[in-house]
Amino acid sequence: KAGVTQTPRYLIKTRGQQVTLSCSPISGHRSVSWYQQTPGQGLQFLFEYFSETQRNKGNFPGRFSGRQFSNSRSEMNVSTLELGDSALYLCASSPHPGEQYFGPGTRLTVT
Amino acid sequence: KQEVTQIPAALSVPEGENLVLNCSFTDSAIYNLQWFRQDPGKGLTSLLLIQSSQREQTSGRLNASLDKSSGRSTLYIAASQPGDSATYLCAVRRQDTGRRALTFGSGTRLQVQP
Numbered sequence: 001k002a003g004v005t006q007t008p009r010y011l012i013k014t015r016g017q018q019v020t021l022s023c024s025p026i027s028g029h030r031s032v033s034w035y036q037q038t039p040g041q042g043l044q045f046l047f048e049y050f051s052e053t054q055r056n057k058g059n060f061p062g063r064f065s066g067r068q069f070s071n072s073r074s075e076m077n078v079s080t081l082e083l084g085d086s087a088l089y090l091c092a093s094s095p096h097p098g099e100q101y102f103g104p105g106t107r108l109t110v111t
Numbered sequence: 112k113q114e115v116t117q118i119p120a121a122l123s124v125p126e127g128e129n130l131v132l133n134c135s136f137t138d139s140a141i142y143n144l145q146w147f148r149q150d151p152g153k154g155l156t157s158l159l160l161i162q163s164s165q166r167e168q169t170s171g172r173l174n175a176s177l178d179k180s181s182g183r184s185t186l187y188i189a190a191s192q193p194g195d196s197a198t199y200l201c202a203v204r205r206q207d208t209g210r211r212a213l214t215f216g217s218g219t220r221l222q223v224q225p
Contacts, residue, residue, distance in 0.1 A: 004154075033212065043200065043215035056212050090154055098143050098162075098204055100213065102155040 001026060004093050004103030012109045018079040021106045025072050025093030031055075032074040033100060034066060037088040046089075049074055078108075086110045113138045117201055117216035124191055125224050132186040132219045134201030139179050142204040145213070146175050146186050149198045158199075159186070163206070191223045 005024045013019050025032050033056075034046040045058040049068035066076040072093075078085055086109050092100035114137045124130055134144070143162045147155040159168045159175040161184070167176040174187040188195060198220045202213040 035213075042217045043202075043213075045212045045214070048212060058212070088152075092155075099145075099157075099160060101157065102147075104154040107152070 004091055004101055006089075006091050006103040006106050008106060009104065010107045010109075012111060013081050014111055015081055015083060017081050018077060019081060019108060020075055020077045021089055021091075021108070023074045023076075023091030023093075023103060025074070025091075026095070026101055029093035029095050029101075030072050031094035032068055032072065033092045033094070034074070034076050035090045035092065036060075037090060037105070038084075038086070043090070046076065081110045083110050113141075113203060113205065113214045115201060115203055115214050115216035117199075117219050119219060120217065121220040121222075123222040123224060126191060126193060128191050128223075129187070129189050130191055130221075132188070132199050132201075132221070134184040134186070134216055136182045136184075136203050136214075138205075139182050140206045141179060142206045144175075144177055144184050144201065144203045146173075146184075147200040147202065149200060149218070151198075155200065188221075191221075193223045193225045196221055196223050 007022045031050045033048040037043045048056040052068045063079045068074045088105045090105045091103045094100050116135045118133045145160045146158040161168045161177045172189040177184045198218040200218045201216045
């Protein structure tokens with residue numbers, strides 16, 4: 001079974017721009033979660049989607065948003081990028097509550 | 112608010128040594144605890160998942176224990192190898208309806224010297 005895939009793997013953007021990251025979960029998994037990893041803050045939960053509905057949200061500003069499609073694929077969007085948004089963004093899919101499988105991540109650099 | 116702490120932050124050992132990584136959490140109302148491995152610039156690989164009702168889990172040279180009442184978990188690595196060099200992350204899930212959200216520790220960076 002194919003693992004979680006994330007595209008693109010690397011991205012360079014300029015301050016003020018917006019960016020969209022994509023995640024395809026493992027086949028059959030209906031839940032997708034997003035995490036941000038930075039050297040200073042470590043790994044932090046962004047949000048979780050299940051059956052196209054946001055079920056849980058972390059403590060991030062409204063510039064961070066996401067959505068999930070009927071095929072369980074998910075996208076996250078960051079508007080008005082700031083230098084501090086430079087991070088590794090990880091997506092995880094879940095077959096059931098309590099277990100997650102992580103993708104390789106998207107490395108976002110904001111200049 | 113759940114806080115997860117991992118000690119030590121970094122560890123360097125010679126090949127073949129047995130070692131223990133520590134994880135502590137402030138809120139004992141957890142659903143489960145998971146240990147991950149992360150290689151530089153890569154995603155997370157799940158190593159062991161311990162349910163709140165369990166005391167330990169084993170996989171090959173790895174053994175993880177959980178003492179929920181004291182808010183502690185340890186990851187024991189036997190006969191360490193250079194290929195074990197990576198960052199090891201501990202994460203807990205809450206018992207409430209947001210069970211999928213993980214709270215991570217800051218990790219232990221392990222270097223195994225050949």
